[in-house]
Amino acid sequence: AQKITQTQPGMFVQEKEAVTLDCTYDTSDPSYGLFWYKQPSSGEMIFLIYQGSYDQQNATEGRYSLNFQKARKSANLVISASQLGDSAMYFCAMREVRPMEYGNKLVFGAGTILRVKS
C-alpha cells in the first residue's frame, strides 16, 4: 500500500531564505507520481509541482523545486527566496500509475505548516 510521511509538523523560515520540506514515500509500484500542494488559510488546494518516477531530472516550477531521490524514496520540496505569502500548509501526495479503472487515487501526507517570518 502507498504511504506518504511528512515528519515536520511545522517549520519557520526567514523571508528571502530557502526552505526544504521533507517527504518520504513507500510504494511497491515502479510507476508513480509525486505531487506537492499548498493550502493557504483560505483552504483551497493549490497544485505546485509534479515529479514522475521515471523522470530523469528534478522538477522545477519557478521558486519551487522537487529534490527527488528515488533510492531513498524521498521527494523534498525546496522553496527558494521565501515570501510572506508562502505561509501555508504544504502537502506531499502520491499516486500509483494504473489503468483508469483503478482510479489513480492520490494518497496524502499529514502536511507541514510553514511560517515565513519578516
Added chain:
Amino acid sequence: NAGVTQTPKFQVLKTGQSMTLQCAQDMNHNSMYWYRQDPGMGLRLIYYSASEGTTDKGEVPNGYNVSRLNKREFSLRLESAAPSQTSVYFCASRRDRGLAGYTFGSGTRLTVV
C-alpha cells in the same frame, strides 16, 4: 470555466441528521474523488469513482454513501451524521491523461453537533 464546484460551503448538522454534499465538474473528467481533511491527518480518501456508473471505497468509507449521477456530478451522503464526521470535505476530479491533472473544489466545512 468553473472547474470543480462544491455545495454547500458550510453546514451545521445535528447528530443523526442526514445530508448530501454536492460536487460537479465541467472539465469532462472521468475520475472523481471525495476526501475529508482532519487536523494532523492530511486528506483521506472516502470514496472515488473511476468513471460514470462506478464507485469504490477509499480509506475511510464508513458512514458515507456516494452516487455518481452522471459524468459531471458525484455526491456524498451522510445518512446519520455523527460528531466524528465533523471535517472539511473536498471533492476532486482528474484528467485521464497527462502528468498532473487533479482539480480540487473549494471544500465544505461540516460541523456535527
